Amino acid sequence: MSTQPGAPLKRLTVHELRRMKERGEPIAVVTAYDATAARLVGEAGVDVVLVGDSLGMVVQGHDSTLPVTLEHMIYHSVMVRRGLARAGARAHLVGDMPFGSYQASPDEAVKAAMRLVAEGGVEAVKLEGGSDYVEVIRRVVRAGVPVMGHIGLTPQSVHKLGGYVVQGKDVERAQALLRDARALEAAGCYAVVLECIPTELARVISGQLAIPTIGIGAGPSCDGQVLVLNDLLGLDPTFSPRFAKRYVELGTESIGAVGRYVAEVKSRAFPAEAHVFHSAAVRLVPVAEESDVDGREDLPGVVGAPV
Numbered sequence: 001m002s003t004q005p006g007a008p009l010k011r012l013t014v015h016e017l018r019r020m021k022e023r024g025e026p027i028a029v030v031t032a033y034d035a036t037a038a039r040l041v042g043e044a045g046v047d048v049v050l051v052g053d054s055l056g057m058v059v060q061g062h063d064s065t066l067p068v069t070l071e072h073m074i075y076h077s078v079m080v081r082r083g084l085a086r087a088g089a090r091a092h093l094v095g096d097m098p099f100g101s102y103q104a105s106p107d108e109a110v111k112a113a114m115r116l117v118a119e120g121g122v123e124a125v126k127l128e129g130g131s132d133y134v135e136v137i138r139r140v141v142r143a144g145v146p147v148m149g150h151i152g153l154t155p156q157s158v159h160k161l162g163g164y165v166v167q168g169k170d171v172e173r174a175q176a177l178l179r180d181a182r183a184l185e186a187a188g189c190y191a192v193v194l195e196c197i198p199t200e201l202a203r204v205i206s207g208q209l210a211i212p213t214i215g216i217g218a219g220p221s222c223d224g225q226v227l228v229l230n231d232l233l234g235l236d237p238t239f240s241p242r243f244a245k246r247y248v249e250l251g252t253e254s255i256g257a258v259g260r261y262v263a264e265v266k267s268r269a270f271p272a273e274a275h276v277f278h279s280a281a282v283r284l285v286p287v288a289e290e291s292d293v294d295g296r297e298d299l300p301g302v303v304g305a306p307v
């Protein structure tokens with residue numbers, strides 16, 4: 001979604017996202033972690049780009065999101081902001097509050113959220129947790145930073161949850177998640193991610209909240225959907241969770257492409273004539289002639305001065 005050069009860019013706001021819910025228009029959200037990806041997803045017309053702390057797994061190679069720091073989040077947010085600007089995209093940009101940046105106190109949460117906005121260039125932050133985080137959310141919102149909530153499977157609590165497992169499957173836990181969702185809305189969240197919960201529960205929550213719900217593994221009744229870009233592109237051929245649809249097999253395609261490159265380097269098929277530069281002024285000089293050229297004695301027979 002590009003604009004005319006020079007035209008003022010009207011970014012999608014939290015209010016517009018709310019209006020999308022009201023008129024029943026689904027919200028398309030995807031993650032991005034660098035400028036190239038941001039340009040691509042911006043041009044593809046996504047509504048919201050999330051700089052997710054999933055970067056700990058898909059970019060940094062960790063097996064959880066826990067090692068991601070606030071500095072990492074700011075670093076990647078800056079790149080994504082730049083890529084969206086290059087694409088002239090009007091996507092709304094959200095940055096994840098990493099583990100340890102908001103749990104200890106509302107004061108710390110406010111400071112971290114402000115850094116993500118001021119230094120990272122995001123328009124809103126996302127943080128994981130339910131009713132226990134009401135005070136943190138209130139304070140961050142009061143400081144002027146919109147907050148997207150995140151409940152259900154909250155990866156920063158992977159050790160407490162006992163793994164990456166579907167949440168809210170029994171009545172008691174489903175009711176607790178519904179209470180959490182209501183508490184987040186009351187605390188001032190402008191949207192809430194519902195991760196890996198039964199589709200029936202997501203339908204109830206989405207119907208009861210006025211703010212948009214963004215689902216991942218939560219079924220089609222959510223007001224929007226979010227996918228990790230690497231999953232959508234099939235970048236890891238070995239990772240295929242049930243909730244993530246691959247729209248292309250870029251992982252397999254990439255392995256094939258790089259394999260063809262390696263083969264062509266080995267066979268000298270690459271680079272071909274189309275990939276090289278020429279200079280009529282540079283010629284190979286025979287050794288005898290070359291020794292006459294000033295300062296060339298140390299490079300016998302390699303290259304001559306311009307003819």
Ligand code: KIV
Pocket residue numbers: 031050051052053054055096193216226227228
């Ligand atoms: O970190 C992330 O990418 C996320 C999405 C999966 C919602 O939190």
